[in-house]
Amino acid sequence: MNNAIRDDRQARLIEALSAPQSSTRLQAALAAGTYPDDALVEVLVGRCGVEPDFFVRDMLTWALTRCAAGVTIARLLGELTSATPQARSQALHTLSKIGDHTVWEKIPHGLLHDPDDDVARSAWRAAVVLAPHDQSAVLARELATELGRGDWEMQRSLSRALLTLGDPVLPLLAVARTGRNRAVREHAVATEHLIEDPDSDFSAAVDQARRVLSLTDAPSPGTEC
Known part of the structure; x- marks a missing residue:
C-alpha cells in the first residue's frame, strides 16, 4: 500500500471513529483492529476516553490489543493520569486485556482508591490480572x-x-x-x-x-x- 492510499484510509477511518452513528463508529473500530496500524494508536486511545457507547469502547480496546504492545502500552500509561475518568478507566481495562505483567509497577496504585467508581472498579480488575503473584x-x-x-x-x-x-x-x-x-x-x-x-x-x-x-x-x- 503506497503512502497516499494509506493516508487516505487513515483519514477516512479517523473521521468514521467520531461519526454521529454508533454503528459507523463500531465498524471503524472493527476495521482498525482487523487491519492494525500503530500510527492509529494515538487516535484510538484518545477515542476511548470520550466514546459514549459501551460496545464501541470494547471494540476500540480490541483494536488496541492488535497493535504493537510497546507502542500501545506507553500511550495507555499516559492516560492513567488523565483528568477524564473514562480515559483512566478505559486505559486500565485495555492494559488488563493486553496482560503484560511488567506494567504493574508503572500503574499508580492510588487508582485502586480512585474517587470515581468506574475507575476504581477497572483498577481492581486490572490489578488482579497484572499484579505478580508475590x-x-x-x-x-x-x-x-x-x-x-x-x-x-x-x-x-x-x-x-x-x-x-x-x-x-x-x-x-x-x-x-x-x-x-x-x-x-x-x-x-x-x-x-x-x-x-x-x-x-x-x-x-x-x-x-x-x-x-x-x-x-x-x-x-x-x-x-
Missing part, C-alpha cells in the same frame, strides 16, 4: 480497605477481585467482619460466602451476610433492659 498479599491489603464502598455492583466487583487473590484475603476479611462499620462487615461476610462457594450469586451472599450479622448483633437473652 504481590498478592500487598494487593489484598489495599483492596480490603475498599470493603463496604459503593452500590451492589461496586461491591460485587470488589468481592470478585478479592476472591481471585485467594488465601491472603481470609485474615483480612476476618478482621473486617468484626469492625464497627455495618456496610464493611456485611461486605466482608458476603465475600467470605463467595470464597466458600465461588459459583454462588452475590445477592444471595449479601442476604446470607445480613442474616448472619442480624444474629450476631442480636442481644443475648437477659441483656435487654
Whole structure:
C-alpha cells in the first residue's frame, strides 16, 4: 500500500471513529483492529476516553490489543493520569486485556482508591490480572480497605477481585467482619460466602451476610433492659 492510499484510509477511518452513528463508529473500530496500524494508536486511545457507547469502547480496546504492545502500552500509561475518568478507566481495562505483567509497577496504585467508581472498579480488575503473584498479599491489603464502598455492583466487583487473590484475603476479611462499620462487615461476610462457594450469586451472599450479622448483633437473652 503506497503512502497516499494509506493516508487516505487513515483519514477516512479517523473521521468514521467520531461519526454521529454508533454503528459507523463500531465498524471503524472493527476495521482498525482487523487491519492494525500503530500510527492509529494515538487516535484510538484518545477515542476511548470520550466514546459514549459501551460496545464501541470494547471494540476500540480490541483494536488496541492488535497493535504493537510497546507502542500501545506507553500511550495507555499516559492516560492513567488523565483528568477524564473514562480515559483512566478505559486505559486500565485495555492494559488488563493486553496482560503484560511488567506494567504493574508503572500503574499508580492510588487508582485502586480512585474517587470515581468506574475507575476504581477497572483498577481492581486490572490489578488482579497484572499484579505478580508475590504481590498478592500487598494487593489484598489495599483492596480490603475498599470493603463496604459503593452500590451492589461496586461491591460485587470488589468481592470478585478479592476472591481471585485467594488465601491472603481470609485474615483480612476476618478482621473486617468484626469492625464497627455495618456496610464493611456485611461486605466482608458476603465475600467470605463467595470464597466458600465461588459459583454462588452475590445477592444471595449479601442476604446470607445480613442474616448472619442480624444474629450476631442480636442481644443475648437477659441483656435487654
